[in-house]
Structures are given as C-alpha cells and as structure tokens.
Amino acid sequence: MKLRRLIGFNLLTAVILGVIGFYVGWWLGSLFTSESVAYLKESNQHDISLFIGYFTGVLGFLVGLGFANYPVQRMLGKPASLREKETQGKTRYLGLCTDHKVVGLQYLIGIGAFIFIGGLNAMLIRYELITPNQHAWNGNNYLTLVGLHGTMMMGMMTSGILGPFANYLVPIMIGARRMAFPRIEALTFWLLMAAGAILMTAIAFGGFPTGWTGYAPLIDQANMGVDAYIAFFAIVGLSMCLLGLNMVATVITMRAPGMTWGRLPIFVWGQFSTAILMLLAPPVLISTLLMVMLDRTAQTGFFNDQIGGSSYLYENLFWFFGHPEVYILALPGMGILLEILPVFTRKPLWGYKLAVSGLMGIALLSWLVWQHHLFMSGINADLRPFYMLSTELISLPTGFIFICALGTLWAGRIRLTSPMLFCLAWLFNFLIGGLSGVFLSDVPSDVTTHGSFFSMAHFHYTIMGALLFSFFGGIYFWLPKMTGIKLNERLAKAHFWVMFISFNCTFGPLLVIGFLGMPRRAVTYAGYLQGANTWVSVSAFFLGGSMLIFIFNFVWSLVFVREPAGDNPWNSKSIEWQLPSPVPVHNFDRIPTFGPDPYPYGNVGSDAVPSMPAVTPARPTQ
Amino acid sequence: MSSSAADGNRRHALRIAALTVIATAIALPLVILVLGPNMPPGKDTTAGVSQVFDNTVLLVVMTPFTMFILIFILYSVLAFRVRPGDNDQRDGAAIRGHMPSQIVWLATTTAAVLFLAIFGSAELLASNGAGGGEGPKPIAKPSGSVFQVQVIGQQWEFTYRYPSYGGVETAQLVLPVGQEIEFHVTSLDAVHSFWAYELGVKADANPGVDNVAFVKVKKPGTFQIRCAELCGLWHGYMFDTGRVVSQSQFATWIAGQQRTFAGSQQYLPKYSLTYTPDPQDRAG
C-alpha cells in the first residue's frame, strides 16, 4: 500500500512525466520541415519544437497527477463520480485533490510562491533604476526582468483571490459541500503551476523584451524566450476561464435552501462578478496568443503589416481581454473589503443593493473601455470621446463601493485589527489609484501620462494597493479559519505599517516622476530624475522587506507557536465562522437553511444585547 | 434608534460636513493658483497649455470628493473606534442604508463624470488634439497653414523628414518657432511612440500607419524626445534632444542639412506618409 502510494499518481510522477513529455515534444518539433518554416535553419530559432515541448510537457505533468484517469475511464463508459473521497493526511496537498478547501490552500501556497518571485524581479528592476544608466543587469536582462515581473504578477494575481479565498469560502458561504466541478477546480490550480514553471524557463531561452503586453510585431520578432510568455499566458487564460466557469456554475446551482440572490454575502457577489469576466475575457486572449504562435511558427501574417496583417489588430484584441482583466484584479478585492468591514465595525453592510449593483456595473462597463489604452495610437481617433466617457463612467459604480464602505464605517464600533487596517488602506490606495486614473482617462492629459511611469504607478495603486492589500487582509482574516491557528497580531500590524508607508513612498513619487517625463520600461532616464528614483528604489526595498515580516509571521505562527485560533476569533456572524476551525471535510453534516439577513449585526436599540448568529448549521460530529 | 444616539450622529455629520467645506476652501485656491499652473508639461506650446489647463480642471473637480472621502475615513476611525480596554461588547447601530445620501452621492458623481467627459472632449477638439496622435485623418486640426514634419521610428532611432524642403531626411529634430507644426509619425518596423515631452506631443509609430499630431511652439529652446512604447533591446536608449529655433536660423540649418546629407538623399524613397521598405520580412 505504501509503495503503491509512492509510485502512484503524485507530484513526483507528474514532474518526471512533465520533463519527459517536454523532451519528446522537442524532438517531435524538430521533425517539422516545410518551406514556410525554412527560417528555422538560418535563425537558430526552434519555436515549433519549444511550443510542442511545452504542450506535451504540460500534458505529461497532468497525466502524472492523475488527471487522465477520469477521462479515460469515461471513454470506456465507466460511470461519472461525484468526486474522489478525500484521502486523509498531508499527501493530499501534494497532488490531485478535489476538496475545495484543499485546493484553496494549494492556491494560497502556490500563488504566494510565484507572487514572491514576481516581487523579487521588481526589487531587481528597482536596483537597476538607482542610476540613470544601465549598470546592473547585462544585455536584454533588464527588459526580461520587466516582462517576467509584469507577466508573473498579471498571470498569477488574476487568480490571487478567486483561487485561494473564493475556492475555499464560496461553497461554504452558499451552504454547499463542494464546487460544481471539483475536478476542473483542481485542474485550474495545477495548470497554473505548470504555467508558472514554463514562464520561469524564459530566461533559459534568451528572455523576452516585450513586457507583459507583448505588443506585435515586436513579439513576432523576439527571441525564443517569448514563446514561454505566450505558452504561460495561454495556459493561465485556460485556467482562468475554467475557474470562472466553475465559480459561476457553483453560485448558480449549488446554493443552499434560503440562500436567494438577495442574501448572497457581498464577498460571493464580488467573486461572482469577477468570475463572469474570467469566463468570457480569457478566451479572446487565448485565441490572440494562438495567432501570435502561428505568426512565429507557421509564418502567418496576422500582425505583420508586410503580408496584410496589422499591429493595431493585436492591440485591439489584447486590450479587449486586457481591460476586463484589470477589473478581474479589482473586483474580488472589493468583495473582501465589504465582507470584512461589517465584522469590525459591528454593523450591517451599508447599502447592500448599491454595492451589488456597483460590482455588476463595473463588470459590465469593463467591456466598453478597452481603447482608452490606445488613445495615442491613432486608432479610431474619432471614437476617443466615447471611450473617454465610458472610462469615466466606471467611476460611478466604483463610487458605489466607496459610499458603501464609508456608510459601513459610519457610526460603527470600529475595531482596528490587522484585517481592518488593510481594508482602510485599501480605501486610501484605491482612492489615489482612481483619481490618477481620471488623468489617464482624459485624453488631453493622457498625452503626457500615457506610457509613462504615471500610468505604471496608477495601476500599481489599483492592483497592488488594492488587490494585494485586500489579499493580505483576507489572509489575516481567514487563515485562522483555514488552518485553525492564530497569526501573531503584533507582527501583522508591523507588517501592515511598514507595507503601507513604504508602498506610498514608492508609488506616490512615481506618479510625479511620470508627470516629469519618465517613460515606462526604459533602462535609462534623464539625470534630473536620479534623486527621486533613488528614493523610490530605497522605499521599494522597504516594501520588499515588509513581505519578509509577513513570511516570518507566517512561519513563526504556523510552525512554531501554533496557538489555536478557536472557531470564531473575530466574533463574526457569517456562516464560515460558525463551523469548527479548520472546516471539516464535508463542511456541513446537514445542508443549512439560510435566514433573510446576511449581515445580522447591529443593535436595534441602544440597550440591545449582543445579537445572535443568523444561521446555526449543525456542527459535524467530531 | 434612541434619540441621544441620533443627536450624536447628527453632530458627527455636521462636523464632517464642516471639515470638508473648510478643507476644500483651503485646498482649492492652492490647487488653482499654485499646483495647477505648475502642472506638466509646461506652457511653452499650444498642446502644453491645453494639457496644463486640463490637468488643473481635473484637480479642481477631484478636490472636494477627495477631501470628503479622506476626512470621512479619518473622522470615523478617530470618533467611532473602540478604545483598547473598552469592554462594551455592544454592536454599532443597525443602519442598512440611507436613501437621501445615496441619491446625493449618485447625483454629484454623475454630474462630475458627465462634466469631465464633455469638458475633455471639448478641450480635445478645441486644442487640435492637445498634441496627441490622431490617426491618419485628424478630426481636430488647426485652420490655416501647417508645417509638415515626418517622424520615422525605426529600431532604434528616430529620423525626420521635411517634405517642404524636398523631403530632406535628418537625424536631429529642429523646429521653427511660432509655426503650426503637423507631425506625421510612422514606423519602419516595431511599434514605437514619439514623445516630445516639453512640447506635450505623443503619438505612436506603427508600421505602415500614418499618425498625425499638431503643436505650435511659442518660444525657442530645447526639448527631450523619448520612445514611449516598448520597441525592443534599445528601447531605453531611443532618446534625443530636439531644438526650437527662429525662422531664419531654421532656414540656414535646413540648408546645411541638405548639403551634408546630399550623399544619401539621392537614394531616399519619394516622400510618402508610410513606407514599405525593402528588404521584406524574413529576407534579411
């Protein structure tokens, strides 16, 4: 039995099969010859081999994890299965497991690791920018670092909250025992990990100079390293699409009795609106990247103007995905914000309907704005007023989120715990991010800010300042529930203050630097900007240091101290806190029935007693 | 809710309103008189002037909202937080919304957004595109005569052609002062972006595409040129310094250029708005 476990379908087998698969694919690719790929001989570029290698490698990896068992069985007509009964023991975290809580924690660790790699790249970029001239990273490496940082963050953080938190919490919050498609849920995670490994191989093939946007025709022209970017983003796109599909289906079909749409926790609404975008936007990205792949291998001419293609085509297709993408990054954070605020203000969510319409409104409007990334490109110049309007309209639903947050703070009994601090920081950062966004949405001022460090600082305020802060808020809030162990609150607050201050010291000045004329992704800059850039680099290193505080807290609390958190340390009233920590495998013994009020906080009269939880699901017998 | 608590909340609301008004009253003059006029990219060109004005208006519209949100958060955290050691376990008041304030918020934000959109569009048309790339057929263009300059992006250098001087191509960008300039930006390979910072001009250079931008420089001087779109290995080194000179100086300079580059000019293709240079792709 033990031996069987060792040679069975697990991570070890997966890695071995993945590597074998890669080399088999590489060899297969080397067999391709035809006049349209004659360029291979004279350019030393093995794009075809590399693409096929990546594809077969991922295939081998998934087979090794055991993802092939089920489809093959089904081909033979074996019946469908609800899900494998979860194997007990630590090993289930190292392989294919269909328990949504295990997948959630796998996501937390896996994505966390890749976020820190992306952050390391950011540190290296800032190190280069201490001086106005190239001094640290040789040759193409600076651009490669920029590309790796952007691509890694964009690819991983899109699932950064839906992966860990939504996978873990949404089924519990809607009173279900599982996601709608548990195997697909596991698949999305392992696809993401495979993709991350692929992106890391870019440096082995000469890196890529295209940044995370990979504009054509530069991407057609670049060295082999860019194939890793293409494969990474295509696989991440697939993972995102399936994750979104699973999430939407779960919220639609798996809700418990009494959990009507009007009673969904706002967190679930945030994930739901995100999941809709995640379902529909990535397919466009995937087909775009497949076109690029064909341009690079079969010599099609989608983005090559000299055989009838167009560089505008890529910009249109990419941003048609790309703009929903950036709201995929913003919406789940809003969900976490509005979910945590009531707990620590001890008040119901203020303006529930307004918040929901805000989330859905953003999701809807995000489809109509993509050409504001192309204001200076000369595409449809006559349409710029329309895109200016649609872009600025987005600040209305965003304003809903703000007014709901402010209303929830109003007259509450605010407890400044670490999750609460991260939420307040979210409000501040996203305010700055939103205001700077107005400059970019307004064409005349966009003339100067477009493609400068201003726009870079802007989206770091909205993505890092909002998404990453709510990510950490979520970790400090829910990790006790997920692991049953308390994180050190003092260290948490230290982490917060260092991160918050150094974050603003980093990106606040960058807004100004952009206004003063520093273009994005340029390794050199004008001498008069050196002082500001050095300051930014130093505070960026502090920002990196704050992450070390977090890691130390994480390891210290979870490995050494291991202080039990109890079932409901925050005295929250939402359902997941009524379950034992950590949540048992099947969540509930009997599916709960939900009451009318998702946020039963607050006193009706000044002399009221602490109110009781709205739902009391039967606790699993231990 | 008991009357005492209601009175308390009314007092808080009045305080927040007062603070917001005061802060806005203090901030607005500073924004209009101090910050606004010093907004980039400077007032030496028509495009620059319109952008500075635009930035100032945006700041003015933003100020009250920013003040309100910041003061509200700060005040609530200070006034409503539970002090450490306060063992009162009661919850906050069960307020689930407040229709009037929701309506007011929606109305004000909508008004601001619509104003900004209309103002931005008007400003865009009034200022001939404010120096931004307007594609091959610009809708907002200056009346009267314009001086055409072509900007050719290539990996990794900008070169410039002056059609009104026999299409002479030069390595430096020199412009006559007080003259309405019409930039025609195009590329021979990857996507570049022509950014003349002090002029307040930015226009992407796409292969096989003509992108037009207008600007009029008021006084002589120099300006920095950067590539603002990632274009490959030497993107970070694709910068240069341009000069704005008087009409007469310009005439002598361009004559000099025509003499200096006589050698290569004979081989130049006829001036056109886009080029499809040989060798074709993959030929090498």
Place this chain on the structure above:
Amino acid sequence: MSVQAQKIAAVVAGVLAIGVGIGAYVTFLTGGPTPYQVPVANTASGKSVNLTLQTVATIGPKLAPNDAWVSYLIRENGVWHRSTVWTLPANTVVHVTLYNYDGQSGLRNPFLSQARGLVGGSFQLNGKSMTSINPDVASHTFAIPGLGLIVPIMGVDGNAKNQCGDAPCNVSMAHETITFSFNTGKKGHYRWQCFVPCALGFLYGFGGPMQTIGYMDGFVNVV
C-alpha cells in the same frame, strides 16, 4: 531529534535553499560579457586607440551557441574574440579597422547609408575615401548614436571567389576593408548597434543577433 529541532532544521534548510536559488538567479542575470579594456597607444601626436573588428555572416559553433547568427568580432592582442562591450578612454581618437566578410543586405532606411560623426568627415573603403555608399549594397553599419557616429559597411559581392564560412575569417578570403576614426568625447556609457536588417530568419531582419548583446549590439564605456 525533538520535534522542535526538526522544525528548526526544516526552516533553516528551506531558507538556505531559497537563498541559493536567489543567488543563482542574480548571478545568472549579472553574468555576461566582461568589458574588453582596449589598449591605449601613446604616439607622438598624443593618445590614440586602435580597434580592429570583423563582421561575419555566420559566427559558427566554435564561438557562440547560435552558430547561424551574424556577428561582430574584435581582435584582442592578435586573437579574434566575440566580445562587444569595450572600454575606451575619453576625449581620444579611435582608429577603427573593420574587415567585413558578410554579403550585401541593404538598408531599410537609405538615410543611414551616410557616414556621420567621423574625424575628417569621411571613411576609407578599401583605401578609397567616401562619405556614403549605395544603401542596397550595405552589409552592416557601425553606429554609436550617443556619439552621433554611424558608418555604413559595404557588403561583399555575392559572386566573389572564396567566400568566408564560419568565423573567424582571415584576410585571404573575400572581404571589404573599412577604416575610419572617431573621437570618444566625454565620459559616458553608450550603446552601439547595427542598423542593417541583417538577422536572417527574423521579422524585419531585426531579431536574434540584432537584439542580443554580443552579436550585432554592444556597449562602449568611455572612461
């Protein structure tokens, strides 16, 4: 071994592993060509530097991983090396002798077939003084845009005898000799590149060797 000790050991091992990983990553990124200190000759007419280069159509497997790529080579005390990062003294006249063994590709922008920024304003092509060449027969250019320097390099005629194969080539093979001088001017860190789309098999002929330091691109440190 107690549980606590095991935990500590595991954490320490993890930290070490990550540290090694980061170290390897950073070393990989910093690694690359080491600058070649070009020797300075003190002649009667003051300091002067001699730079001897050759350009070849295919660098060959001996000198580079990408054997089919076009490349510059530099002669370091009698031996040809593939190094494109050089250190030159400031305010010094550099005499460049360049042997081109590559064929004729043609410029995308004919304007760049005109020499700029040279001492004396002209260069010698096989001893003949010129200021520009026909862009269609250009094989490469040697350009340091930061110093306003650009020199077009004539390509070898396609049906000339005894064409050179893989680098390094020697003067017995068909080649064009270009000599010119430029002044390094003030201290700085400049890039140099080729403007001729000579990268076979890449879109616009501008990928691969044209976008990789060590082939058709490099740095000049003027100190």
Place this chain on the structure above:
Amino acid sequence: MTELAHHSTDYSVVESESPDVMGRNLRVGAHLWSSATAFFFVAFLFTYFYLRSLNNHGLWRPKGVNAPVTLGTLIAVAVALSAIMTFAAARKLRAGDRSAFRSLGVVALALGLAAVVLQIVVFATVGFGPTDGAYASVFLAWSGFYMVFVVGTMYWLEVLLATSFRYRGHGAAARPAPGEASGDAHRMGDDIASPISLQSPGADAFAFTWGVLAGIGVITWIILYLI
C-alpha cells in the same frame, strides 16, 4: 498543518447529495462553456473583418487565394446534420428510448468525425500557404482551431455513447462497483446511485453545446467560404 491533515469527518452522518444536482451543473456548465467558446471565435471574427477592412498593401486576399467551396460546404453540412441528430437523440433519451439514442448518436459521431477528416483534406489540398496574405492566415487558423473544438466535443459524445452501450443491459438502477468511476482502485470513489440517471441531462447538455458549436461552424462557413 497537522489539524488539517488529521481532521476527519464521520461520513455516516453526511447525507448524500441529491442526484439531480449533477444534471443541473451539467446544463449550466454547458451554457457557460458555449459562451466561452463563442468569445474564443469572436476574436477570429473581429480579426477577419478588421484585416479585411484595412487590406494593408492590398494583401488581404491576393489573386489565386481561393477557398475550396465544395469541401467547405460539405464540412458545414456534416456538422449541422450531426448537431440535428444529437438533438433528436437527446429527445429520444428523454422519452426513455435508449437504443434509438445510441443509433442516432453513432450517426452523429460519424458525421462529426467526417467533418474533421474533410477539414484535413482541405488543408492537404488547399492551394495557398499561411504566408499568402491575411485571408490565408485567418482561413487556416480559424478553420483549424474550429476542428480542435469539434474533436473535443466528439469526445464528449463518445463518452455518452460508451456509457450507454456499457449499461445497455442494465435497468435504470445500474450500480457500479466502488472505485470504478475514479479508475484507481486505491482511490475509493463514492459514485452516484445510477450512471443511467445522468444520461439524459448529459445528452441534453451535450446537444446544446454541440448545437452552439455547429452554429459557429455554419457562421465560419459563411464567412470563410461564401463572402
């Protein structure tokens, strides 16, 4: 994370999931997947009309780049017929006629695979290559990736048929052996009560998905071959 690892639930008190949940999931999932598929091809649709309208250097569709209309029409017809068949088959199954479902399904499967074969013939015989202008690029990429989707969908149909054939003897209360589903005897699977009970919703979901994909196929045919 020992608590997590050693945490255990008493399965005896865990009630089993109601079987129609899976059917509902399948139907919803089919709709969502179809919408994602549509967005995948929207990119190609946009590409077609955008490049056609630009017609850079007159290279949208040079002389001699002609799509094989006859073969294309045959593909479209095969796909459409197959989709209609599956709708009929699904109705039969809902009426409880499993043998009719099988026979119709087999025909639909054959038609779908025929479309794939025809597409391969098109690629082998088409008179232009990927470098011959933008239309050629769009044509080859779009029809190629469409066939990838067709193959995947045919796999689903094959799954339905295989299950139906395997259990053709059994009544509605067929009970699989434990672990049979997961295909790994060492991973126990708690299988649904009866594999037959999933057949009808599965067939409905499949018919919808295949119907949408066939619709996309007809649009593909109109755009690539007709206009």
